[in-house]
Amino acid sequence: MKNAMRSILTMAAIMMLSIAAIAQTTVKGVVVDGSTNESLPGASIVVAGTTSGTVSGFDGSFAFELPKGATKLVVSFVGFLDKEIALKGAQDLGTIKLESDAVGLKEVSVMASIVTDRQTPISVSTISSDIIENKLGSQEFPEILKSTPSVYTSKEGGGFGDATVYIRGFDSNNVGVLINGIPVNDMESGKVYWSNWAGLSDVTRTMQVQRGLGASKLGLSSVGGTINVLTKSTDAKKGGVIKSSIGNDGLKKSLISLSTGLLDNGWAVTILGSHTSGDGYVKGTDYDAWSYFANISKVINEKHTLSFMITGAPQWHNQRGNKHTIQQYRDHKDEFKYNSDYGMREGKIYGGAYGYNYYHKPQAQLNHYWTMDDKTSLATSFYASVGSGGGRRVYGTQAKLLGVNYSSGEDYDVTMRTPDGLLDFEGVAAINAASTAEGSQAIIANSVNNHAWYGLLSTLTHEYKQFTFTAGLDARYYKGEHYNEIHDLLGGAFFLNSKNVNRDANTWLKADDKINYYNDGEVLYTGLFGQTEYVTDDYSAFISAAVSRKAYKRTDYFLYEPGNQASDWEDFLPWNVKAGFNYKINSIHNVFVNGGYVQRTPYMSNVFLNNTNEVNKDVKYEKIITAEIGYGYTSTNFNANVTLYRTNWKDRGLVKSLGGENVNISGLNQLHQGIEVEGEYKPSKKLTVRAMVSIGDWVYQDDVHAVVYDDAQVKKGEFTAYLKDVHVGNSAQLSGSASIDYEVLPKLNVSVDYTYYGNHYADFDATKRTDLATSGDSWEMPEAGLVDAGFRYKFQIAGLDATLNTNVYNLFDTEYVSKAQDGLNHTTNEALVYYGFGRTWSTGLKIKF
Amino acid sequence: MKKLLYMASFLALVFTSCDPMEDAYKEVDEANADAVADAKFFSDKVLLETGYTLTDADYALSSNSSVSGHMNFSSSATAADNLPEVLTNMKVYGEAGSEYTINYNFYRGSLSYVGEYLDYLEVLAAIDSYTLTTADYDSMGTAAGEPGKYNNFDATVKASDYLPNFLLTKYPDAADGYELAVTYKYYNGSSTSMVTEFWAFDGSVWTKSDKVAPAIPGDVMIYELTTADYDEMGTGSNQPGKYNNFSSSIVPADYLPNFLSFKFPFALEGNKITPIYKYYAGDGVTETKAVEYTLTKGVWVAYQSTVEASSLVAYKDKTWLFVPPIKFVKSEKAPTVTFTLVYEDYAFVGNSQYGNFDEEEAVVLEKIAKIIKNNYEVAVGQVYSVTYKYYNAGVTDKTVILEAVEDI
Structure with a gap:
C-alpha cells in the first residue's frame, strides 16, 4: 500500500509536467466574484444554446475559439447568478463580474473569517458547494472533508450523526467549528457532536477547513484547525428545489426548499425542510431525522441589511457503543456490522447503554450588516441556541445484566441475551418485576444534557489605505443542565437511588425522575479581539490578538443541600496572539509563514474535580505554540500548496474517572508536526484531478505523572504513565487522496476518489500505561485504501433543471479498521476496533424550479 | 489520448488497493492459535468450580488396577501418584493457580491383630486344653517356693520348671506329637492373671511349643460374647439370642454398638474393645469373627479399613498437580x-x-x-x-x- 502512495505522487508529477495547449484566442476574459473581485476558477463559459465553451482557470481567466454564429456567452458558476454577455466577434471581454446568488453572503463570509487563498497566510482547503452537493450523498457531514490534508474522519460506531473529525491529529475539543462565524463547540467540554447538527449537510453552502491556528479572529483555542461552515442564506432568485434520494439499508431522504428571491421591497425568504430515515449499515442503528432551515433577509437600504436565520435538526438514532476485538467480529454472524448494544422491545429495535441518542438543538441568528461608508462596516450577530436531548444509559444494582465490558468487548458473565444474541430486555423485565422489595435491578435512563446559549458577536472593519483594521466583541452566556432521568423501569415498579442528599433514599422513583446526578454548568465568556492586516499586490501581513475572560460556575442539586449548591465563579483569562506574512513572488508562486501562541482555559471537568464543586487547585492553562510555513503554486490549469507545520501543545490536562476513582493527569505534552501537499489539475474543461498527501508525526513527548483520588478526594496513589514517544492515536498520520472527475458524455460526469490512510495508531488509555515493561507504541492499524465512485447526470424534465446523482462509497467493499482502542500489549489481537463501512451507496434526484 | 493515459494510471492505482486486513488476520490467527488450541483442549472438559469427592466411576478411570479395582487409594497406590491422572481422565480442569480439595477413599488396611487373634482362637479350638486346678498346684508341692503354696506360678516358681513332670504324670498315655493348651495362674508381683501356653509331647518329654498367643495392642480389650450376652440382645426369631449368633439377617453392626454401650457403661472416649462373636455363614457353618470398636463421641464405632481422606491439587499449565x-x-x-x-x-x-x-x-x-x-x-x-x-x-x-x- 505504500506503493499506492508512491503512485499518487508519481501521478501528480506527471500532471505537473503536462501543460495543455491554449488555443489562439478569439475571445478571452477573467471571471471574478463581483463582490470581492477574487478570481473564480472553474466557472463555465458556454456559447448560449450550444455545448461549446470552456471553464476558467485557477486565475479565473479563460480563452477559446468561438464557433461561427456565436452571439451570446453564458458565464455561470455555482453560487453565483448566471451572466449573459452579448458577443461582437473576437474580443477581450476583460473582467466579468458574477454576482452572488445569495443575499448577505459576502457579509457573513467576513464575519465567519472565510479566507481567500493566496492572500491570507494560512493553510486552507475549501469545499465548494458543488463538491458537497455531488459527493456528500449518504456520508456523514464531516466526511466530506476526508480528501483534505491532515483530516481524518470516521463514522465511529456507525450511528447516524456519530461521525468524528480530527485535524492534524487533534479531536473535536481542539477543532473549532464555526457556523456562519458563530462558534458551536460545547462551552463546557469543547466537543462537537455532529448528530446535533444532522441538518447541516442540507443547508451548507461552503465549508472551509483552516488547518492550524486559522483565520478566525475570535479567541478560539482550536489547536488542530477550524471548520468554517457557511450555511445557505437567502437565495437572490425566486424558485425552489426538491430532492429525493434512496440508499443502502433503507435510507430514504426527501428535501424541499423554497425561495421568494429578492423582492422589490427588499425582503427575501428561503425555507427548507428535510426528512431522513433508515435502518443503518450497522445492526441496530436505525434513525429518524428532520431538519429545517429558514432565512429571512431584508435589504433595508444600501447601508443596512438584516438577516434572520434559524436551523435545527430534531433526530433520534440507535447507536453502537462498544468496540470489539477483530476476532469477536470474525466470530459473529453479523461480522463487521456486529452491534452488541441493542435488543428488541415491544417489537422495535431498542438500544441499550450508549445505544440510543436523541437531540434537538435549534440555532437562531439575527445578523445585521451595516456598511457605514466605503471603508467601514459593522457586522453584528445575536444568536441563541437551545439544545435538549441525551443518550441512553443502563443503571441499577444489576446493570451488568444489560452490559458489555467495554475494556474487553465481551459480555459479562451475567449479561442476558436472547437466543438471537440480542440484549434480553424482556428477561431483565422479569427479574425487575420479581424484585418487589428492592425495585428494578436494571433500568433504562437517559443521560440528559440540555443547554441554552446566547451570544453576541460584533465585528467592526475599517480600511485605511493598505490596512484593514478589525476589532470585535464576542460575548456569550451558556447554561448547561446535566442529569440522569429514568426512562423505562423495564418491568419493575420503582427504582431506588441514594445519590440525592435532598431526597430520602427509599423514595420510589418512577419514569422522568432524576437519578445519579443533577447539576448545572454555567459559562460566562467575554472576548475582545483585534486584527490589523496589511495587503499590497505583492504581499500581505496580519497580526491579531484576542483576550477573553471565561468563567465557570457549577451548581449541584444532588450533592449539596439548598443554600450550598452553587460554586463560586472560577475565572480564567486566556489570551492568544498570532501573526502571518504572505509574499506573492509572481503570479505563479507565493510563500507564507505564520505562527501563534495560544493559552487555553482548561475544560470544566478539569476545573471541577470528580463531578463535585471541588475546585482543582492544580489546574493550569494549556499552552499551544504553533508555526507554519507554506508555498503555493498557481497557474491556469494547475495549482498546488505545500505546508510545513509544527504545533506544540503543552501542559495538557486530562481527568479520567475509573469506577470510584479519579485520575488527574497533568503536564501532558504533545508535538504535532508534518507536511501537507494539495494540488488540483484541470487539463481540460471536462477533466479535473485533485490529489493530496499529508505526512504527520504526532507524538507524546514525555512520560507523565498521575495522581489517583478516591471518591472523597483523598489521594489514593500515584503512578507514572509511560507515554514518551507514543504516537497520537485516533487519526491517520499518513493520508493521501486522489480524485478524478471526468465528463464522459455531455452533462454526464463520472468521478472516482481514492483515499489512503496509514500510520494510523490506536487510541489508548493513559491510565493503563503504568508498567514500563509494556510501555511500547500503540497498535498501528492496517493501512487502507478506499475507492469511492460517483455518477452525475444533468438533464431537463419539463423544462426544469434536474440532476441525477449516484455515489458508491468503498466501491470494492474493502475491509478495514477505522477506529481502535489499544490493548495492554499493543497487539492486533487485543485491540478493540470499529470497522469502517463496507460498500454503501445512495442515489438522488434533484429538480430545480 | 493523454486523458486515457491518466484514466489508465488511475485505475491501475485503484486496483493496487489490496486487502488491508490480510496481515492483521494472520496476526490474529497466530495470536489466537494458543487460544484456539485452548478452546479445543477445554471444549470437552468441565471446570471444577469448588472441591470434589471422587465417585466409583472416577476411580474406574485410573490405570492403576488397585485404584480402579478397589475404588480407593492406599499406601501402595497413593493419591499423590494416582489422583492427578484420575482428574485428568475425568475431563475436568481447574482455574490456573487455584487449589482444590479432593475427597477420596483411602484404604488403610485391616487390623492385623484381629485376624491373628481369630487364627489363634481357631488353633485353640483344634487342640485339647487343660486348666490347672488347685489340686494340680498342690500336687507339685505345697511348701514355700513350690506351686501349691499359693496355687500359682510366678517369676521364681516357674511354670517351665514344673509343667514337664506334671504333664508326664497327668497324661501318661500321651501319644508322640500330642499338643495341649495349658492355662495356669501367674502372679506378677501385684496381680494374678491367666496364662495359656502350648505344650507338646515328643514321645518321651513335654516341651513348650513355639506357639504363642498373638500380641494384642495394649489399649485394646478383647471380649468374647457369652450366651448371656446374645440373650441380652433379644431371644426372639431374628434376634441374636435365638441361636446365640449373628448372621446375614442379624447384622452384627446393628447390635454391637448398643451392646457395648450397655455392657460397658463406664467406658471412656477413645477406649477400644474388640468383641468376638459367632456368625452363622449358612450351610451349617458358624464362624468366629471380631471387629474393633472405638468409643467415639459417645458412640461405639467399628474400625473401617477404608476411610475418607482429602488432598490438595492444583491446576497448572493444563495439568493437574498433587499439592504436598x-x-x-x-x-x-x-x-x-x-x-x-x-x-x-x-x-x-x-x-x-x-x-x-x-x-x-x-x-x-x-x-x-x-x-x-x-x-x-x-x-x-x-x-x-x-x-x-x-x-x-x-x-x-x-x-x-x-x-x-x-x-x-
Whole structure:
C-alpha cells in the first residue's frame, strides 16, 4: 500500500509536467466574484444554446475559439447568478463580474473569517458547494472533508450523526467549528457532536477547513484547525428545489426548499425542510431525522441589511457503543456490522447503554450588516441556541445484566441475551418485576444534557489605505443542565437511588425522575479581539490578538443541600496572539509563514474535580505554540500548496474517572508536526484531478505523572504513565487522496476518489500505561485504501433543471479498521476496533424550479 | 489520448488497493492459535468450580488396577501418584493457580491383630486344653517356693520348671506329637492373671511349643460374647439370642454398638474393645469373627479399613498437580530462593492495577504464598526470601522470609 502512495505522487508529477495547449484566442476574459473581485476558477463559459465553451482557470481567466454564429456567452458558476454577455466577434471581454446568488453572503463570509487563498497566510482547503452537493450523498457531514490534508474522519460506531473529525491529529475539543462565524463547540467540554447538527449537510453552502491556528479572529483555542461552515442564506432568485434520494439499508431522504428571491421591497425568504430515515449499515442503528432551515433577509437600504436565520435538526438514532476485538467480529454472524448494544422491545429495535441518542438543538441568528461608508462596516450577530436531548444509559444494582465490558468487548458473565444474541430486555423485565422489595435491578435512563446559549458577536472593519483594521466583541452566556432521568423501569415498579442528599433514599422513583446526578454548568465568556492586516499586490501581513475572560460556575442539586449548591465563579483569562506574512513572488508562486501562541482555559471537568464543586487547585492553562510555513503554486490549469507545520501543545490536562476513582493527569505534552501537499489539475474543461498527501508525526513527548483520588478526594496513589514517544492515536498520520472527475458524455460526469490512510495508531488509555515493561507504541492499524465512485447526470424534465446523482462509497467493499482502542500489549489481537463501512451507496434526484 | 493515459494510471492505482486486513488476520490467527488450541483442549472438559469427592466411576478411570479395582487409594497406590491422572481422565480442569480439595477413599488396611487373634482362637479350638486346678498346684508341692503354696506360678516358681513332670504324670498315655493348651495362674508381683501356653509331647518329654498367643495392642480389650450376652440382645426369631449368633439377617453392626454401650457403661472416649462373636455363614457353618470398636463421641464405632481422606491439587499449565501438604511460616533461616515480585505476580493475585500490595499483612502473606506456589516447585524445607512493593502513602520495598513446612 505504500506503493499506492508512491503512485499518487508519481501521478501528480506527471500532471505537473503536462501543460495543455491554449488555443489562439478569439475571445478571452477573467471571471471574478463581483463582490470581492477574487478570481473564480472553474466557472463555465458556454456559447448560449450550444455545448461549446470552456471553464476558467485557477486565475479565473479563460480563452477559446468561438464557433461561427456565436452571439451570446453564458458565464455561470455555482453560487453565483448566471451572466449573459452579448458577443461582437473576437474580443477581450476583460473582467466579468458574477454576482452572488445569495443575499448577505459576502457579509457573513467576513464575519465567519472565510479566507481567500493566496492572500491570507494560512493553510486552507475549501469545499465548494458543488463538491458537497455531488459527493456528500449518504456520508456523514464531516466526511466530506476526508480528501483534505491532515483530516481524518470516521463514522465511529456507525450511528447516524456519530461521525468524528480530527485535524492534524487533534479531536473535536481542539477543532473549532464555526457556523456562519458563530462558534458551536460545547462551552463546557469543547466537543462537537455532529448528530446535533444532522441538518447541516442540507443547508451548507461552503465549508472551509483552516488547518492550524486559522483565520478566525475570535479567541478560539482550536489547536488542530477550524471548520468554517457557511450555511445557505437567502437565495437572490425566486424558485425552489426538491430532492429525493434512496440508499443502502433503507435510507430514504426527501428535501424541499423554497425561495421568494429578492423582492422589490427588499425582503427575501428561503425555507427548507428535510426528512431522513433508515435502518443503518450497522445492526441496530436505525434513525429518524428532520431538519429545517429558514432565512429571512431584508435589504433595508444600501447601508443596512438584516438577516434572520434559524436551523435545527430534531433526530433520534440507535447507536453502537462498544468496540470489539477483530476476532469477536470474525466470530459473529453479523461480522463487521456486529452491534452488541441493542435488543428488541415491544417489537422495535431498542438500544441499550450508549445505544440510543436523541437531540434537538435549534440555532437562531439575527445578523445585521451595516456598511457605514466605503471603508467601514459593522457586522453584528445575536444568536441563541437551545439544545435538549441525551443518550441512553443502563443503571441499577444489576446493570451488568444489560452490559458489555467495554475494556474487553465481551459480555459479562451475567449479561442476558436472547437466543438471537440480542440484549434480553424482556428477561431483565422479569427479574425487575420479581424484585418487589428492592425495585428494578436494571433500568433504562437517559443521560440528559440540555443547554441554552446566547451570544453576541460584533465585528467592526475599517480600511485605511493598505490596512484593514478589525476589532470585535464576542460575548456569550451558556447554561448547561446535566442529569440522569429514568426512562423505562423495564418491568419493575420503582427504582431506588441514594445519590440525592435532598431526597430520602427509599423514595420510589418512577419514569422522568432524576437519578445519579443533577447539576448545572454555567459559562460566562467575554472576548475582545483585534486584527490589523496589511495587503499590497505583492504581499500581505496580519497580526491579531484576542483576550477573553471565561468563567465557570457549577451548581449541584444532588450533592449539596439548598443554600450550598452553587460554586463560586472560577475565572480564567486566556489570551492568544498570532501573526502571518504572505509574499506573492509572481503570479505563479507565493510563500507564507505564520505562527501563534495560544493559552487555553482548561475544560470544566478539569476545573471541577470528580463531578463535585471541588475546585482543582492544580489546574493550569494549556499552552499551544504553533508555526507554519507554506508555498503555493498557481497557474491556469494547475495549482498546488505545500505546508510545513509544527504545533506544540503543552501542559495538557486530562481527568479520567475509573469506577470510584479519579485520575488527574497533568503536564501532558504533545508535538504535532508534518507536511501537507494539495494540488488540483484541470487539463481540460471536462477533466479535473485533485490529489493530496499529508505526512504527520504526532507524538507524546514525555512520560507523565498521575495522581489517583478516591471518591472523597483523598489521594489514593500515584503512578507514572509511560507515554514518551507514543504516537497520537485516533487519526491517520499518513493520508493521501486522489480524485478524478471526468465528463464522459455531455452533462454526464463520472468521478472516482481514492483515499489512503496509514500510520494510523490506536487510541489508548493513559491510565493503563503504568508498567514500563509494556510501555511500547500503540497498535498501528492496517493501512487502507478506499475507492469511492460517483455518477452525475444533468438533464431537463419539463423544462426544469434536474440532476441525477449516484455515489458508491468503498466501491470494492474493502475491509478495514477505522477506529481502535489499544490493548495492554499493543497487539492486533487485543485491540478493540470499529470497522469502517463496507460498500454503501445512495442515489438522488434533484429538480430545480 | 493523454486523458486515457491518466484514466489508465488511475485505475491501475485503484486496483493496487489490496486487502488491508490480510496481515492483521494472520496476526490474529497466530495470536489466537494458543487460544484456539485452548478452546479445543477445554471444549470437552468441565471446570471444577469448588472441591470434589471422587465417585466409583472416577476411580474406574485410573490405570492403576488397585485404584480402579478397589475404588480407593492406599499406601501402595497413593493419591499423590494416582489422583492427578484420575482428574485428568475425568475431563475436568481447574482455574490456573487455584487449589482444590479432593475427597477420596483411602484404604488403610485391616487390623492385623484381629485376624491373628481369630487364627489363634481357631488353633485353640483344634487342640485339647487343660486348666490347672488347685489340686494340680498342690500336687507339685505345697511348701514355700513350690506351686501349691499359693496355687500359682510366678517369676521364681516357674511354670517351665514344673509343667514337664506334671504333664508326664497327668497324661501318661500321651501319644508322640500330642499338643495341649495349658492355662495356669501367674502372679506378677501385684496381680494374678491367666496364662495359656502350648505344650507338646515328643514321645518321651513335654516341651513348650513355639506357639504363642498373638500380641494384642495394649489399649485394646478383647471380649468374647457369652450366651448371656446374645440373650441380652433379644431371644426372639431374628434376634441374636435365638441361636446365640449373628448372621446375614442379624447384622452384627446393628447390635454391637448398643451392646457395648450397655455392657460397658463406664467406658471412656477413645477406649477400644474388640468383641468376638459367632456368625452363622449358612450351610451349617458358624464362624468366629471380631471387629474393633472405638468409643467415639459417645458412640461405639467399628474400625473401617477404608476411610475418607482429602488432598490438595492444583491446576497448572493444563495439568493437574498433587499439592504436598505444605504451608509457609515466617522464618529467619537463610533463604534457599530469593526473588522480587514482578508485575505478573501482582496481576496473578488480583493486584494488577498498581502492581503493589496495600492489604493487611495476613492477606499479603497469603497472596505471596500463592505466588510462590505458582512460580516454584515447592518442597518442605525450602526458604523463600520475597521482596515486594507495599503501598502505604507511598510505595516502599519490603522483604519477607517464608519457610515451607509440612501442613498437618
